[in-house]
Amino acid sequence: MTGVEIAIIIGLTMAGSIVHGSVGIGLGLVAAPALVAIDPGFAPGPLLLAGQIVGIRHVLAEFDGADIDAWKRGLLGVPIGVIGALLVLELMSDKLLAITVGSLTALAAAMLLGGWNLARTPRAETVAGAVCAFSSLTAALPGPPLVCVYADMKPSTMRPTASLLILSVTSLGFFALLATGNFGSHEFELLGWLMPGVIAGLIASRWVRPHLDRLWFRPLVLVIALIGGLALVGRQLFL
16 A cells, blocks of 8 residues: 555545444545545455444444334345345456446435435335345445435434345345455455544534534535546546
8 A cells, every 4th residue: 555545445434434433334435536546456345344433333322213114124135135236246256346336326426416315115124125135245335225215214213224124235245245245354454454544434423413504515426436436437447
């Protein structure tokens, strides 16, 4: 790692952790495009595990606000998403993975910027669980499908509910990645590089959460993610 790359890693993971610590998702959405350009190994495993440091905070501090029924219905779809993701990972090159991460990031950001949401029904919650698992293990982006379905929840409900489901996905997915050779010593090293920014962002998010009603906060984050996703795809296609 060069000094510039280390600074980028710490800066982006801190920014992503602030968003994740405030909204309930966002580490992968903000940080994945640039980090995958530095080293494709950052996704899915290291970024996904790093996000759980923030997720554990939401579960422990706000568990009483979680929608347990929504979490249980989401769990029903998780095995399908995990199996699909593992099949894709076995067939995908590093370049294709980078393009996938960038494309999914840009698509998710554009959808959320456009205000697209789904009606929250039991079936939609189950499908969201499957898509969450798939996007978690292929691109370290578990949050967008949950935000689309959980859009009617208050932030204090969305944070622990989404975190419970993502923690469940990560627990199952981590061992699946290990078993299939998609998480090894290199990925553990990359996870270590993420930790300083993640912890700093989690601490800083304490002062951001009270200001979630500011109209500029969420669109700014999503615009940054959209630009980052498009830039990553462009880098892989044209450089």
